[in-house]
Amino acid sequence: MQLQTIVPIKPLGNPINYKAKIVNIGSCFAVNMAQRLQYYQFQNTINPLGILFHPEAISRLLEFVVNDKVFTQEDVFQHNEIWSCFDAHSDLNQLEQEDIIEQLNSKICRFKANVFDATHIILTFGTAWVYRNKQSNQIVANCHKVPQNQFEKELLAVETCLENLKKIEQNLRQINPNIQIIYTISPVRHIKDGFVENQRSKAHLIAALHEYLEKNKPLNYYFPSYELLMDELRDYRFFGKDLIHPNDLAVDYIWQKFVETCIHSNEIPTMKMVDEVQKGLVHRSFNPYSDAHQQFLDKLAQKIDVLLEQYPFMNFR
Known part of the structure; x- marks a missing residue:
């Protein structure tokens, strides 16, 4: 059973990527x-x-x-x-x-x-x-x-x-x-x-x-x-x-x-990584001094480094 009308959308011939x-x-x-x-x-x-x-x-x-x-x-x-x-x-x-x-x-x-x-x-x-x-x-x-x-x-x-x-x-x-x-x-x-x-x-x-x-x-x-x-x-x-x-x-x-x-579909993995970083930056730990939280911060920093190496215009500050 279809419960909504779907609006057909033609894909953009010149899709947006991270160089755009x-x-x-x-x-x-x-x-x-x-x-x-x-x-x-x-x-x-x-x-x-x-x-x-x-x-x-x-x-x-x-x-x-x-x-x-x-x-x-x-x-x-x-x-x-x-x-x-x-x-x-x-x-x-x-x-x-x-x-x-x-x-x-x-x-x-x-x-x-x-x-x-x-x-x-x-x-x-x-x-x-x-x-x-x-x-x-x-x-x-x-x-x-x-x-x-x-x-x-x-x-x-x-x-x-x-x-x-x-x-x-x-x-x-x-x-x-x-x-x-x-x-x-x-x-x-x-x-x-x-x-x-x-x-x-x-x-x-x-x-x-x-x-x-x-x-x-x-x-x-x-x-x-x-x-x-x-x-x-x-x-x-x-x-x-x-x-x-x-x-x-x-x-x-x-x-x-x-x-x-x-x-562009090729950019979806990068978008997912950016989303992970953005959510990680606003995450609040119950115990910011725990080993688990320090490991979390290290992994977050690594993701940011990977993104900035490929896309130096990004800004996570």
């Missing part, structure tokens, strides 16, 4: 996946300007990178004694104006180098709902708790999402022509927009992305994060207490599907 250099951009679910890549010690960077939820914000980020954007005083503002930038997440907020400008420019410069060196980039889109600042008439990446009456809420049309996707890939390939792009839709439901509104948003993203992929298949790949949670798991036991975000069990399930389809 990965860049993650997008919503909070991008952070979930990046954390697992980091746990297994893959070479991975994420969101230079913090979490970005919609295609317009990601497109602007890559325009900044391609055009060597230099942030100035005109790009930041002060609200509640905190300096922010409408193109960046609140994680980058600073108490001093010069600090946020310096940070923004440093991150953009470093990120361009990351994209240039990358073998794979994972783009995660969360929503098609955006907020347009009335004063500047610009769509923002983050409202930074500025009063809502200063913004107009809009739903990006499928055509607008499609245009953003074109710009995103054009800018990426201008920096790195051979980069493997992995697209996915975040399974996080944006219920604060409304139940019907969330469905409209996801529908616009999915329609635009698949129309784009049908015409641009080379070096592009779709991983069905959204479909795995909505169609394969489809149970509230896979959600957190807010009933919106996937819980650790769900993220682990989606991650395992990603491993099976997007990571």
